[in-house]
Amino acid sequence: MADLPLALVTGATRGIGAAVARALAPTHRLLLGGRDADALGELAGTLPDARPWPIDLTDDEALEMATAEFGELDVLVHSAGVARLGTVETATDDDWRANFEVNVLGVVTLTRRLLPALRASKGHVVVINSGAGQNARPGWGPYAASKFAVRAFADSLREEESTLRVTSIYPGRTDTEMQQAIIADEGRAYEPERFLRPESVASAVLAAVSATGDAHPTEVILRPRGLV
Structure with missing residues (x-):
């Protein structure tokens, strides 16, 4: 198994991250x-070559x-996230801060620290964004703003790091505990x-990271069928 590429998946305890x-x-x-750590260990025990991180x-x-x-590092999948919603009037400073700390700064900081490892393997960064990262709706401002920000980060990373592949995934509403x-x-x-x-x-995500070397999947938009 040592010859297999190495992938780090954040937010792997549940939902989309665990599915990835x-x-x-x-x-x-x-x-x-x-x-x-306990949930990570439980999931790792069901997979052929996985370690909790x-x-x-x-x-x-x-x-x-x-x-x-x-x-x-061959693949970095950013799936960790929080969703603190509210209107411009009702959302608190803590709501805005929580969204940006995890959804933006967590992604940025981890990616920056792993850039040498990603460059060494000409790796692939996948950012699980959201439909809210394309369209802001009433009551979703703090969350949507963080997702627009991480979209800009992924776009900048793609332009700056020519040896890496960077894919943003924009899923619509997904059946998770967060939802x-x-x-x-x-x-x-x-x-x-x-x-x-x-x-x-x-x-x-699997289709993106499995793309042939001549292809660079930059964005993938998913919506529930019948609700596009």
């Missing part, structure tokens, strides 16, 4: 990033120590059949 880890497992060695992306000191070990919390805040009934499955998003 399962999708990549047959063809990659995996590092599973997230805050819940517990990390708090908002802890700069911990990130510096955790990334010092990398020599090469359940959002729907509850909106006061609506949860209808999972109306949303994408995490496995569908993971399939798009």
